[in-house]
Amino acid sequence: MIKNLDRTEIGLLIALPILIIIAFILPKWLVNYVHVSMGTGLVALGVMIQMRAGLVSFGQGLYFCVGGYAAGMMAKFYGITDFFVLLAVGILAALVLSALLGFLLRRYREIFFAMLSLALSMILFGMLSSVEELGSTDGFNLPTASYLGWSPTGETAQLTLYTLTCIIAIGCAIALNRFLKSPIGYINEAIRENELRVEYLGTSAHKAVHITYVLAAVVSAIGGVLWALPLGHVDPEMTNWTTSGQFVFVSILSGTGNIIAPMIGTFLLEIVRVYAVEISPNTWQMILGTVMLLTIIFLPKGLWSLITRKKKATRDDGASAPIAGE
């Protein structure tokens, strides 16, 4: 079994127990950031796998929001609090919506893809902001989740949710790593290089883009549910384009080289944000922008390329580094 795993996957599997154990060791506020950034990290992953195909989604917040709201509405209107049902509803909503919108979006590339995905996410933003029943711009609160009839409270509830989030996030990361190494994953890289040639070789670029889009949507929706449950709140800001911009930021900063990179990148960003906002709230975006510019200019493949570059220098196989989670 172990033989079938590559370095990244082994790294992720090693990271899983470590992640769960730190919940008992590290201070609570830090664990909270780890928890929340696993949700947003999954959305960044969704942006990243599309970036592999050369598609920059400036509207990934759409599915982040769809996941969170679908789960939230299930709890709000039907009183269902079961974690697994809420997660399934979030996934289903994103699956249906993205499968439909995919027929439209798969025809677009480059900036048109970016613009149209942005427009679609802003449609949802506008709709949610004006629906009174869903709390307009304030959003609404989610209840504490229950698990197959077991409804823990207080500390136990948090730890259960955290553990499940870890397992699901790591599971998604491994699945996406597999996807990147699957035929469609490689076709995506070819599409980024030259789409027309891909079609001459007898593969449908539209189909590959469609599948990637749906997959990214589902992962983002899972991220949305996993993000909304610990916070206990959803609001339309989730699908505002500035939120989507931050997911793009993380993917650029960490690079598309490895599936672990966006996860770590999200966590670091979350930590940096907490301090930056406290120390100088009015220069926070300026720091973000400067870092992003410097990354694009000096590290076009993202921070992760620093790690792989060092690896290549010492060992010649060029494989991605087996660095464990945090």
Added chain:
Amino acid sequence: MLTAVAIAVDGLGFAAWLFLSSVGLTLIYGVMRILNMAHGGFYALGAYSSAWAIGLYTATGSTVAFTFLLIPLAALIAGVIAGLVVERGILRFMYGRDEVLMVLVTYAIFLILEDATKLIWGTDSYVAWQPAFYFGTVEVFGIPYTVYKFLIIGTAIAVGLALFYALNRTRIGKLLLVVIEDREISGALGINVTLFFTATFVLGAVLGALGGAITAPEISVSPGIGAEIIVLSFAVIVIGGMGSIGGAMLGALIVGFARAASVHLYPPAELFSIYLVMAAVLAVKPYGLFALAESRKI
């Protein structure tokens, strides 16, 4: 009937504002192939500097009439400085890179400009209503409108005509069209392409700032207006076809009337009617209404 008149006038008003705010964006894209997200930053800079200048000026108690000079002046100064700094300082090192990458670069610049605006003018809102009511109001079929609104509509038409004339009837404009057609050949023919790029970018920035400056008296200028205008102007220029000034005009009219119609007929739809129109147009004409067909490169 009243609603129809209200939709028509409000639609024109929105359209004028949208055209002024987005024409610089489409100009820059047409010439430089850069989808400039920092445009929202220029808009905010223009709005802030105009509101701030008007505030300072009216505090002295002098006649309000001169504020109409202050507005374009503020836009000019803010646009030229910001445009020059961004183009000379950052963008010129990035020419020839991928279009998508340029979106990300200008997004980073947008983030920096957002905070630069906050650092200069703080996070309070600025209200500079004096010019908006200086000429009083007129009644159109019994509905009162400020004369200022019609002034904006007039400015938008004038800017559109001036750009059209400059591009198609003057020597510089024709040279610019050559640069758009083929960068390398025009460089080889002795046209200073770098200068045209810088000039276009600065002009685009000034137009963006003018959009903000001229709107400032009608709104409360506060943080976040840049992020709002950027998606609106994207919708406008994408509908018309990116890089086309006529397209931007048509796009502004479509978006303006869509918004005015939803405001008067079904207010909850105001926020998303614009993007709905955009998505609908793109579903039928993927590259906008006025875009030219481009051959795919192997």
